[in-house]
Amino acid sequence: MRNRLLLWADRLSAAVGWVSARLVVVMVAAGALGALLRYVAPLLGITPALNAIGDVQWMVFSAVFLLGAAWALAEDAHVRVDVLYARLSPRRRALVDLIGTLGLLLPFCGLLLWASWPGVMESVAIREGALDAGGLPRWPVKLLVPLGVGLLALQGVAQAVKAAAALRPPDA
Amino acid sequence: MVGVVLALVFSGYPVAFAIGGASVLFALLGLATGYFDPPFLLALADRVFGIMQNPVLLAVPYFIFMGVVLEKSRLAEDLLTTVGALFGRVRGGLALAVVVVGALLAAATGVVGASVVAMGAIALPVMLRHGYRPSFAAGTVAASGTLGQIVPPSIVLIVLGDQLGVSVGSLFAGALVPGLMLAVLFAGYAAFVAWRNPEAAPALPPEERSEPGWALARRVATALLPPLVLILVVLGSIFAGVATPTEAGALGAVGALGLTAINRRLSRPMIWDAARSTASLTTMVVVLLIGSTAFALVFRGLYGDVWIEEALVGLPGGRVGLLVVANVLVFALGFFIDFFEIAFIVVPLLAPAAAALGIDLVWFGVVLGMNLQTSFLTPPFGFSLFYLRGVAPPELSTGQIYRGALPFVALQLIALALVITFPELVLAFSGD
Amino acid sequence: GPGPGHGRRETGAAAGGPAIVTRPRVRWRLASSFPRSTEILYRAAEHLAQRVAALTDGRFEIEPNEGGALVPPLQVLDAVQAGSVPIGHTAGYYYLGKTAALTFDTAVPFGMQARQHDAWMRHGGGRELTQRTLDAFGVVGLLGGNTGTQMGGWFRRPVRSLSDLRALTMRIPGLGGRAMEQLGVIAQTLPGGEIYGALERGAIDATEWVGPYDDEKMGFYRVVKTYHYPGWWEPSAGLSFYVNRSEWDRLPPSYREALQTASGEVNAIMLSEYDALNAPALASLLDRGVEAVPFPPDVMAAAAQASRALMDNAADDAHSRELLQSYRDFQAATDRWFNLAERTMAQAYGSGGRGPRVA
Numbered sequence: 001m002r003n004r005l006l007l008w009a010d011r012l013s014a015a016v017g018w019v020s021a022r023l024v025v026v027m028v029a030a031g032a033l034g035a036l037l038r039y040v041a042p043l044l045g046i047t048p049a050l051n052a053i054g055d056v057q058w059m060v061f062s063a064v065f066l067l068g069a070a071w072a073l074a075e076d077a078h079v080r081v082d083v084l085y086a087r088l089s090p091r092r093r094a095l096v097d098l099i100g101t102l103g104l105l106l107p108f109c110g111l112l113l114w115a116s117w118p119g120v121m122e123s124v125a126i127r128e129g130a131l132d133a134g135g136l137p138r139w140p141v142k143l144l145v146p147l148g149v150g151l152l153a154l155q156g157v158a159q160a161v162k163a164a165a166a167l168r169p170p171d172a
Numbered sequence: 173m174v175g176v177v178l179a180l181v182f183s184g185y186p187v188a189f190a191i192g193g194a195s196v197l198f199a200l201l202g203l204a205t206g207y208f209d210p211p212f213l214l215a216l217a218d219r220v221f222g223i224m225q226n227p228v229l230l231a232v233p234y235f236i237f238m239g240v241v242l243e244k245s246r247l248a249e250d251l252l253t254t255v256g257a258l259f260g261r262v263r264g265g266l267a268l269a270v271v272v273v274g275a276l277l278a279a280a281t282g283v284v285g286a287s288v289v290a291m292g293a294i295a296l297p298v299m300l301r302h303g304y305r306p307s308f309a310a311g312t313v314a315a316s317g318t319l320g321q322i323v324p325p326s327i328v329l330i331v332l333g334d335q336l337g338v339s340v341g342s343l344f345a346g347a348l349v350p351g352l353m354l355a356v357l358f359a360g361y362a363a364f365v366a367w368r369n370p371e372a373a374p375a376l377p378p379e380e381r382s383e384p385g386w387a388l389a390r391r392v393a394t395a396l397l398p399p400l401v402l403i404l405v406v407l408g409s410i411f412a413g414v415a416t417p418t419e420a421g422a423l424g425a426v427g428a429l430g431l432t433a434i435n436r437r438l439s440r441p442m443i444w445d446a447a448r449s450t451a452s453l454t455t456m457v458v459v460l461l462i463g464s465t466a467f468a469l470v471f472r473g474l475y476g477d478v479w480i481e482e483a484l485v486g487l488p489g490g491r492v493g494l495l496v497v498a499n500v501l502v503f504a505l506g507f508f509i510d511f512f513e514i515a516f517i518v519v520p521l522l523a524p525a526a527a528a529l530g531i532d533l534v535w536f537g538v539v540l541g542m543n544l545q546t547s548f549l550t551p552p553f554g555f556s557l558f559y560l561r562g563v564a565p566p567e568l569s570t571g572q573i574y575r576g577a578l579p580f581v582a583l584q585l586i587a588l589a590l591v592i593t594f595p596e597l598v599l600a601f602s603g604d
Numbered sequence: 605g606p607g608p609g610h611g612r613r614e615t616g617a618a619a620g621g622p623a624i625v626t627r628p629r630v631r632w633r634l635a636s637s638f639p640r641s642t643e644i645l646y647r648a649a650e651h652l653a654q655r656v657a658a659l660t661d662g663r664f665e666i667e668p669n670e671g672g673a674l675v676p677p678l679q680v681l682d683a684v685q686a687g688s689v690p691i692g693h694t695a696g697y698y699y700l701g702k703t704a705a706l707t708f709d710t711a712v713p714f715g716m717q718a719r720q721h722d723a724w725m726r727h728g729g730g731r732e733l734t735q736r737t738l739d740a741f742g743v744v745g746l747l748g749g750n751t752g753t754q755m756g757g758w759f760r761r762p763v764r765s766l767s768d769l770r771a772l773t774m775r776i777p778g779l780g781g782r783a784m785e786q787l788g789v790i791a792q793t794l795p796g797g798e799i800y801g802a803l804e805r806g807a808i809d810a811t812e813w814v815g816p817y818d819d820e821k822m823g824f825y826r827v828v829k830t831y832h833y834p835g836w837w838e839p840s841a842g843l844s845f846y847v848n849r850s851e852w853d854r855l856p857p858s859y860r861e862a863l864q865t866a867s868g869e870v871n872a873i874m875l876s877e878y879d880a881l882n883a884p885a886l887a888s889l890l891d892r893g894v895e896a897v898p899f900p901p902d903v904m905a906a907a908a909q910a911s912r913a914l915m916d917n918a919a920d921d922a923h924s925r926e927l928l929q930s931y932r933d934f935q936a937a938t939d940r941w942f943n944l945a946e947r948t949m950a951q952a953y954g955s956g957g958r959g960p961r962v963a
């Protein structure tokens with residue numbers, strides 16, 4: 001039961017990581033397209049929707065790191081100052097990870113969720129739109145904040161369970 | 173407050189969440205003591221939305237992707253070892269190449285996260301493979317990647333120009349010579365290390381440099397020129413006005429893919445591999461900023477900014493007094509908080525005093541910029557060091573990164589002292 | 605060190621003695637949208653803080669924080685609405701992604717000039733209507749200054765006719781950008797720090813900012829010499845102090861009075877400051893070889909038409925339409941009066957020997 005839960009958490013994180021990596025390519029394409037169009041448009045006398053392309057970039061950028069956060073946690077890609085940590089035994093490391101997850105990561109996720117919820121709901125309720133000519137609606141990207149943080153917290157729980165398991169001698 | 177954060181960061185738990193968790197801790201303290209009400213913390217959401225929409229941060233994934241593609245296609249290795257071969261018997265050739273490329277990247281972007289990670293991906297593995305002392309390699313990469321903060325265009329200078337009320341154009345002009353001077357100092361140090369400690373910065377093995385002249389020329393044409401052209405095109409597109417730094421990064425990323433294709437090394441797995449690394453490194457950089465912004469918010473909530481302000485009042489006056497106080501304060505704060513918050517908290521307090529004493533604000537801005545740039549490299553809390561840790565192979569220890577940064581911090585301080593002693597280094601170029 | 609902050613209110617009645625009720629201590633953080641370097645704009649918050657403190661014997665303290673210090677510059681309304689800060693200094697039109705109605709307390713393309721805007725807000729029903737917009741956000745609006753008519757901006761090549769605008773890239777955010785787009789401009793938004801470099805290197809062909817005083821500090825004159833006027837998309841730009849409704853309701857009435865009084869004073873001071881400082885700044889720009897050039901008549905005519913259609917479309921709900929109607933009625937009525945005396949005098953100055961050198 002516990003193992004299946006862990007498996008699903010890891011799979012979910014891997015899936016959002018997969019999406020996040022694909023989005024990097026979208027972002028590169030949008031960025032290069034925007035730069036080219038801005039230079040070429042006056043020569044051709046066309047008026048491309050540069051503000052929309054600009055919005056695509058920051059929205060995809062947001063998706064990359066919001067979805068990537070949980071995946072990076074599963075892959076241990078968040079940077080650690082491991083001057084001491086590197087010298088600890090595996091059990092001690094598991095202890096640091098367990099305490100860190102319960103005492104630091106999960107409370108921080110709680111703060112982020114609590115803080116972002118009202119603004120996100122408000123933005124969705126009023127269907128917050130673009131400020132500038134031809135820009136894209138803003139409310140969908142704001143929804144990614146609670147989603148990304150929620151996934152991060154879920155992966156945090158999975159990491160905590162793994163760390164706790166590593167602390168116990170292997171029996172049952 | 174500072175002690176608790178340091179302890180949590182050193183616990184080895186991921187830095188972003190150690191800082192974020194610490195901010196929760198201090199937020200509870202602030203609520204319990206009545207420094208603020210719960211709604212104050214809702215501002216964290218606005219700060220996160222601000223990071224999402226920050227056009228400057230957009231450059232981060234682009235430059236990372238460019239660096240990762242150049243690394244994974246082994247074009248970067250070809251570039252750097254060819255430079256090393258050009259230097260032939262000269263030891264430290266690779267390190268010099270890293271400083272030069274670092275300065276170029278620095279001029280191209282104003283974003284440290286982008287250039288340190290890109291340089292780390294491009295240069296660090298090559299240097300380690302060729303037997304460079306790990307701490308020296310790490311220090312060279314971190315310091316060269318950080319040059320972007322003082323070599324214009326730079327985010328630090330833009331923020332400082334705003335805070336000091338001086339023109340960003342003047343600041344850019346004034347920072348050019350000090351920035352180049354710093355790059356020269358770094359190169360000189362690399363040459364010095366190669367001369368004193370051959371084992372720290374070895375020359376390339378004989379089989380890689382004992383080729384006939386025509387073979388080397390051919391290699392230069394195929395390996396050295398294309399990536400250099402790419403970098404020049406990226407820079408050129410910024411300076412010629414085709415693109416902003418962010419767009420140039422995107423063009424550079426596409427250009428790197430193009431180069432890889434021309435060299436017949438492009439494959440779908442390679443692209444997805446590069447995209448995965450880019451996503452992971454970008455996430456590492458931005459999540460660290462989110463943890464840091466939470467801490468900064470709570471710091472303000474507890475009136476940390478006002479506390480610093482009060483500590484500043486009644487300090488010894490005079491030009492020398494102010495310069496000493498300003499530099500010591502900024503340097504010390506740089507150990508713990510990120511440059512953006514330093515610029516917001518401290519500079520508004522220093523600027524009126526400096527203006528009243530007849531200090532040229534452009535020069536003062538460059539001095540502060542040099543000092544802030546140093547803060548990226550000071551262990552334990554230097555953002556460049558964190559970024560490099562994130563991209564470096566696990567065999568390279570954090571201690572080695574810290575040790576490697578120290579000589580470069582010393583070089584920065586020398587450069588700072590030079591700029592303070594000889595204001596002409598700035599003022600000769602910054603006038604209308 | 606500093607004591608506990610906003611939210612803590614000591615209701616200090618002298619213990620045991622006669623009922624000498626001292627007024628409560630209130631400490632508010634203010635989030636401004638403006639950087640410190642925009643001296644006049646940012647200073648408005650400092651003025652407000654000084655006056656409120658003076659009017660309450662220092663019992664009601666307001667601490668201004670510049671744009672980005674507490675929350676990002678364009679998130680001030682969100683922060684006030686959520687209660688993260690009790691008060692902010694900002695411009696409603698930064699938030700027109702939320703509703704078009706938020707543009708009316710700031711600026712409307714081809715809308716009213718500063719004195720008309722003030723008259724509409726104070727006496728023409730503007731405050732009541734814009735307050736109804738803000739009610740939905742749980743915010744109380746107070747007047748927060750006006751920049752006066754802005755300049756059209758800096759162009760790499762002079763605009764001699766409407767066709768020169770086609771496919772021209774210009775940094776111009778908000779409704780002005782939407783209107784410009786109707787004239788064929790590729791409207792773009794760039795952050796303040798990136799504009800100078802983009803203009804210098806030709807990444808953009810033109811940019812608008814505020815007026816001579818603020819523009820001179822941005823240094824655009826170093827790279828571009830054509831300075832077009834007027835900024836028809838901002839014939840005046842009104843700013844506001846936004847106060848969180850429940851914080852407002854919790855204030856003692858005399859403190860609310862102090863806030864209102866101070867806001868009225870700040871509002872008047874900002875316009876006079878701009879009038880006083882724009883004049884020497886314009887002279888100094890002209891001395892540096894800048895050429896002030898009016899937009900050609902066909903541009904102005906097309907812009908007026910495009911602006912009207914834009915506002916017809918933007919007002920897409922009943923409340924926005926009601927605001928637009930009130931705004932237009934008031935503008936038409938006061939235009940008749942302003943054209944009679946004020947603008948006749950202005951024209952007389954312009955054609956006579958006392959005219960400004962730009963004419």
Ligand code: NA
Nearest residue numbers: 278320323325
């Ligand atoms: Na730079």
Ligand code: NA
Nearest residue numbers: 506547553554
């Ligand atoms: Na530091």
